[in-house]
Amino acid sequence: MTNKEHLLEKYGIEMWSDEKIIAFRKALLDWYDQEGRDHLPWRLNKDPYRIWVSEIMLQQTQVKTVIPYFLRFVSLFPSVQALAEADEEVLLKAWEGLGYYSRVRNMQVAAQQIMTEYNGVFPDKPEDIIQLKGIGPYTSGAIASMAFGLPEPAVDGNVMRVFSRLFEIGEDIAKPATRKLFELLVRIVIDPDRPGDFNQAIMDLGTDICGPVNPRPEESPIREFNAAYKNGTMALYPFKSKAKKPVPIDLHGLVVRQGDAYLMEKRPTGGLLGDFWTFPLVDTVTEENKIGSFKHVFSHRRWQVTVHLLEDETNFTPEENMKWVLEEEFADYAFAVPQQKMWEIVRKYDEKKYKSL
DNA sequence: CAATCGTGGGA
DNA sequence: TTCCCAAGATT
DSSP states (O other), rough: OOOHHHHHHHTTTOOOOOOHHHHHHHHHHHHHHSSSOOTTTGGSOOOOOOOHHHHHHHTTTTTHHHHHHHHHHHHSSSSHHHHTTTOOHHHHHTTTSSSSTTHHHHHHHHHHHHHHTTTTTOSSSSHHHHHHOOOOHHHHHHHHHHHOOOOOOOOOHHHHHHHHHHTTOOTTTTTTHHHHHHHHHHHHHOOOTSSHHHHHHHHHHOOOOOOTOOOOGGGOOTTTGOHHHHHOOOOOBOOOOOOOEEEEEEEEEEEEEEEEEEEEEETTTSSTTTEEEEEEEEEOOOOOOOEEEEEEEEEEEEEEEEEEEEESSSSOOOOOEEEEEEEGGGGGSOOOHHHHHHHHEEEEEEEEHHHOO
């Protein structure tokens, strides 16, 4: 017994016959040719650079959100070389508001890897692609199949959802180990003649017809292959264990202002909002002059921030990672959303004060 | 493996 | 309000 058969048996999965696999590919790809989203800007051609940029942006992020960022990004940095040589602040600015900011820093490291190790030419072997910083199993498979036509699985949440219903697989898709099972299934079922289209077709299907909420399996081009649909067990799949709740954290944002200059702090590389600029955020305050508050929810943290305005006579002591920045220079600094919320509170406070004078 | 790392939108 | 969700990778 082969490893593959052993794994399938372990999870009680009966693989389809060769005839059924071929029929599945045809049903899926015929639908994709008619209904697939061929308008997405990263499907314009098979440029591995553009596909790479899109796949990084699309990690945990919706298509609708990504499109404007993608167009701006490939315009600012049209090539691997341009990205490798990009100024850090300009680069972060291009990602501002998109979230998961280590993605863009990792991408620049990978671009520099490609310049030095591959002479600027995007590597076309899966074992090389996955060595690039920020590229894991999913993104590697996506690039290999879509840009280079290799029969590699690209298993994301869509693929696990679709396949868990097709084969009635109850494994917890939140667990890292589960992905390997789905990679095996995709390796067996993927169309060797159109692997990129196959992977994208599954994802297009998983976005709408086979979505996480209110799926419409009766409209699916592959409903005849859907064991959960035929057995009336759609509601059971996929199984996903619940995420932990974000931890509540109280913070104080200190808007230290002298004339048009504001004290800004650069957050440490690698951490939350790493390398982005904010008004100083502290746990406790000695001086208090509240002008507003807001909350901001991350995946694992819930910030409740009280904003204070400290002007002129403040005795706040700047630290090493801080500097004075003029308001007119703000456009040159990368601000994540919490900083934009703080700035909005300051603007409204000043506006109200101005009107009352 | 489990924790970390954003943000916006919909039910 | 609260919860869940979206084309995951790193440590």
